[in-house]
Amino acid sequence: MDIFILLATMLVCFLIGMPIAYSLAMAAIAGALSIGIPLEAVMLKISDGVSKVAMLTIPFFVLAGAIMAEGGMARRLVAFADVLVGLTRLRGGLSIVNVLATTFLSGISGFSVMIPQMEKNGYPRVFATNLTITSSVQALLVPPSHNAVLYSLATGGTISISALFMAGVFPGLLLGFSLIILCLVIAYRNRHPRGQTVPAKDALRITIDAAWGLITLVIILGGILGGIFTAIEAGAVACIWAFFVTMFVYRDYRWRDLPVLLHRTLRTVAMVLTLIACASSVGYIMALTQMPAKMTAFFLSISDNKYVILFLINILLLLLGTLVDMAPSILIATPILLPVMANFGVDPVHFGMIMLLNLGIGLCHPPVGAILFVGCAVGKVTIEEVMRKIWPFYAVMFFVLMCVTYIPEISLWLPRQVLR
Numbered sequence: 001m002d003i004f005i006l007l008a009t010m011l012v013c014f015l016i017g018m019p020i021a022y023s024l025a026m027a028a029i030a031g032a033l034s035i036g037i038p039l040e041a042v043m044l045k046i047s048d049g050v051s052k053v054a055m056l057t058i059p060f061f062v063l064a065g066a067i068m069a070e071g072g073m074a075r076r077l078v079a080f081a082d083v084l085v086g087l088t089r090l091r092g093g094l095s096i097v098n099v100l101a102t103t104f105l106s107g108i109s110g111f112s113v114m115i116p117q118m119e120k121n122g123y124p125r126v127f128a129t130n131l132t133i134t135s136s137v138q139a140l141l142v143p144p145s146h147n148a149v150l151y152s153l154a155t156g157g158t159i160s161i162s163a164l165f166m167a168g169v170f171p172g173l174l175l176g177f178s179l180i181i182l183c184l185v186i187a188y189r190n191r192h193p194r195g196q197t198v199p200a201k202d203a204l205r206i207t208i209d210a211a212w213g214l215i216t217l218v219i220i221l222g223g224i225l226g227g228i229f230t231a232i233e234a235g236a237v238a239c240i241w242a243f244f245v246t247m248f249v250y251r252d253y254r255w256r257d258l259p260v261l262l263h264r265t266l267r268t269v270a271m272v273l274t275l276i277a278c279a280s281s282v283g284y285i286m287a288l289t290q291m292p293a294k295m296t297a298f299f300l301s302i303s304d305n306k307y308v309i310l311f312l313i314n315i316l317l318l319l320l321g322t323l324v325d326m327a328p329s330i331l332i333a334t335p336i337l338l339p340v341m342a343n344f345g346v347d348p349v350h351f352g353m354i355m356l357l358n359l360g361i362g363l364c365h366p367p368v369g370a371i372l373f374v375g376c377a378v379g380k381v382t383i384e385e386v387m388r389k390i391w392p393f394y395a396v397m398f399f400v401l402m403c404v405t406y407i408p409e410i411s412l413w414l415p416r417q418v419l420r
Contacts, residue, residue, distance in 0.1 A: 321362015
């Protein structure tokens with residue numbers, strides 16, 4: 001009954017349109033009252049939810065991403081990807097640039113840059129939109145993934161953010177590579193334009209320009225891989241470097257616009273932290289009602305085969321991802337499902353990648369798919385047009401999901417080599 005009150009309150013608040021963070025807080029309060037816990041305990045858990053040092057990772061990487069996106073760094077990295085693909089003269093070259101740019105930028109500029117550029121160069125608008133929507137899922141996996149930070153926090157900080165960053169590298173690259181193969185197949189079938197070779201003089205200039213941005217990636221990945229920085233320190237140094245390059249090297253951004261950028265970043269961070277704080281209180285009440293143990297018993301009643309349970313968890317997360325946005329899904333589902341996975345011997349870092357990829361696919365599907373809606377708005381196409389032709393991209397993402405689920409080394413090999 002206590003679990004029913006908790007979940008029913010949360011669902012009712014969702015349905016009446018209450019903001020997700022407040023819905024979680026109301027559910028925690030209702031759950032606490034039903035089991036006789038003082039409300040002060042809920043308030044303390046809300047406070048504790050944002051008191052962890054690891055929280056600093058979020059504002060640093062959000063700010064670094066904002067500076068890169070608006071300061072010209074993202075545009076130059078897209079141009080550099082165009083140079084690389086132009087050397088091959090492959091048919092459908094610009095679609096490959098789209099995927100590579102997303103890999104470089106963790107999804108910073110795909111919607112604003114790649115869809116109009118592909119349409120201008122003769123690609124079907126719906127294809128360009130579908131590719132950009134699905135390739136953006138890479139951003140949820142490769143460092144610096146804000147959602148990996150949320151997952152770490154949802155585990156109570158027991159999982160290293162650095163380990164999660166490293167774990168996302170190969171799944172993200174596998175998704176990118178698989179999408180490139182699909183792009184080549186579609187390009188040769190539909191006779192898409194070939195990639196254009198960039199003149200040597202321009203290619204050299206573009207490469208030198210992009211090198212400043214590539215150093216940001218070296219700071220984040222190389223610093224963590226080399227043990228020079230923690231994830232928090234890498235985010236701080238990336239902020240400083242991105243600011244230096246934007247304001248003193250590229251000089252494309254005006255000083256008077258900085259307060260607006262900072263204000264926008266603070267608003268984003270405030271929303272995320274409020275959500276985390278309220279979700280922490282829900283996790284606390286869930287633990288008191290023994291929901292994780294009851295969920296484990298439920299799955300054990302279905303099967304004791306790890307692979308069957310993994311498949312069922314995938315289906316559950318895919319459905320959850322289509323109904324609830326990613327951040328609250330991570331914060332709500334992790335405390336419930338992680339003990340289930342631990343009971344079946346699934347590494348928590350591995351499960352983190354399974355969860356992020358599942359929920360990322362949900363963002364590309366109605367009714368809640370935020371990436372889908374943004375892509376359709378920028379591409380100026382309807383959801384119906386996109387959904388009629390997005391199925392091959394779904395098939396590729398599901399194939400990658402199955403690989404990541406049933407081949408743990410895809411996620412775990414790099415963290416084990418770097419952090420052992």
